[in-house]
Amino acid sequence: MPLDDLTVFLDEHEDEVVEEFRKQVVSEHGHFRGVVHLLGKAMYRLVVGYFRSQISHEDIKQLAYKVAHEGNQAEISIGEFVYSVCLGRKLVLDLFQKGSFPPFTLVSAMIKTNECFDMFLVHAVSQYTTLKDNDLEEKKLFIERSHKDRLTILGQMASSFVHEFRNPLTSIIGFSRLLKEDFPSLPYVDIIENELYQLNYRVSQFLLVSKKGVIHQKKEIFSIYKLFEEILSFLYPNIVDVNAHINSYIDPAFMLNGYRDEMKQVLINIISNALDALHKKAGHKEVVIEAFQNGKTATITIANNGAPISSDFLPVIFEPFFTTKELGTGIGLYVCKEIIERHGGTIMCESSEEQTIFSMKFQGTGLPAKL
Template sequence: MNSLSGSTHSVEEKIIKFLEETEEDFLSLWKESIILREDDIFKDRVSGNGHQMYLLVKKSLKSSIKDEEIKELAYKVAKERVLSKSNIGEFVYNVNVGRSTVIKYIIKSGISINDLQPIIDQINDHFDRYCYHAVTRYTELKDIEIKEKMVFVNQSHKDRLSLLGQMSSSFVHEFRNPLTSVMGFVKLLKNENPALKYMDTIEHELDQLKFRITQFLHASKLEVADKNKEEILVKKLFDEITAFLYPSIVDGDVKLSMTIDPTCTIVAVKDEIKQVLVNIILNSIDALKHNNSIDRKLCIKSEVRQESILFNITNNGPEIPEETKEAIFEPFYTTKSLGTGIGLYVCKSLIEKHNGTIYCESYKNKTSFIITLPINEKKPTVD
């Protein structure tokens, strides 16, 4: 902005002279009033930056200053604020302290307020532009910093998942074959000796072990092949799952209720969708064990919404904290002492591979996992 012309030149000259005479007092008062942390690595430069802005204000009273001059100082300070990990609010506060202090000083110059008003407007304009450029640059640098951190975090996750994949391959190879043999011999024993005690329990525990092994396998190889997809009757799928988990439901003293559309179908990889639902239900049962009341409820509902089907799995266990609800779907995040932190991550990945969504809602005594999947328009005949 150009300096004032004509009769106002003498006003500007008086203000400049006054500011030069009170410069040390101004900077001392400003420094006493600002927020400056002891651990700020650039605290020794703050006074110099304030002085530079002070000089720019004086220069603007003599002649116009280019926006690039303001921007250059603003960018320099923004970079220092980012590197010092300071709060941008502190910077804005300090700038406004400088603004108000300058204006207070020129008001004391003895010049009438009518003559000062255009000068005050001009000073406010310079401070506004300075603050705008600094905050904008600060935000840009912070975004770059966050993106760089996310690249590192994502690469770290990829590295860990790669390692997990190698471990899973070895794990599955070493354990799946003997496990399959053991499960086969248990079935033979059960057929030949139907009255033999504990066989159902042994068979169930082996099925659970097989499920956990498969979970590790999916954590490293999350692919959905169209050729493996099939039309699945949702009611039948949940009947299979609850039969599989019946011992866990009884052991947890859980009251299960289901409201499932008997005609609804989806097209999906059955084993993978089954794994997701089993994992969510098992997690719900685990959560209910922390509910000391005798009324432990697990409610499963399905609801058709246009081209999608919505599954709602709700328990009345403890509330999941707000800051935890998103993190639970991240790999290796767990609140369990012996948890792996891959269960919900695998669930989310498999659901998204099926073009669906999964999220969590949690309140006092009510936690829900909501899953949506594309629905198949064709409905099979129900026997």
């Protein structure tokens, strides 16, 4: 029986094969129901047209693109799509076994069928992958835009609230200082003053998130050594409460060009986090601070031997609103990263069972031209 007769045989069994294709695909993937009949018919007519030389390679490509587009619109996964095409190929090849074809005709038909399906599948999967990637990229852009909008709104809300909050807070801090000067032996004034400074520090964090906390600041060249002295004095009650040992190795000549109050906020945040990590640790508790310059590069590291940060969390600890603390805001490390980058530096974190290290590196713009 010649090849032309085989195409007549295919015409006669089209409805039977397409129906069987529909049943099997719907049985495996129920949500395929809306497009499965059209897909089965399209693939079957593709084979018949290819056998009759009525369909070119370009026609196969265009049909593959069309089918891929419809499958993507129907939200069919690429795995389901490949399964359906392979099933269509199998049903056509099985059909050939039912006819009384000579071996030569049968082998030629199988080769031509596989050739047709292979071309169709390559083009369809390629286009399908492109469409899916484009969809994912659009969703990613939408999420990023939504996230930025959310940050903008929260920043505006925080700025508005914090400015209203800061005025009375400044007055209270001022009067607490006067109270301390007039009544130096009055109990609890030191505690009140320390808590007010902590509150003022949190307020400054929200101002920096809103991008409005640096409008009136000017850059200055300041000593990192003296800044750490001031910070460790400020955090002394927390250090005593945790019973932590502070070991510092700071180059007295280390100078930085930038916003002193912002850098103070960064270092307070990271040391405070280190103390929090040591709070429940038994045995020796230690925070090691190193700060030194080497040519045009300067490095600050703050390490603690407390509970490690999970490897799952390390990639996202500098993201806004991410926190592992029960009452955390999730903006502390995000603000730190923003400030460090504003000073032309980078910040990273490494954590193991032995220690957690926050490293800050500055070069070029963050360093003064002359010491």
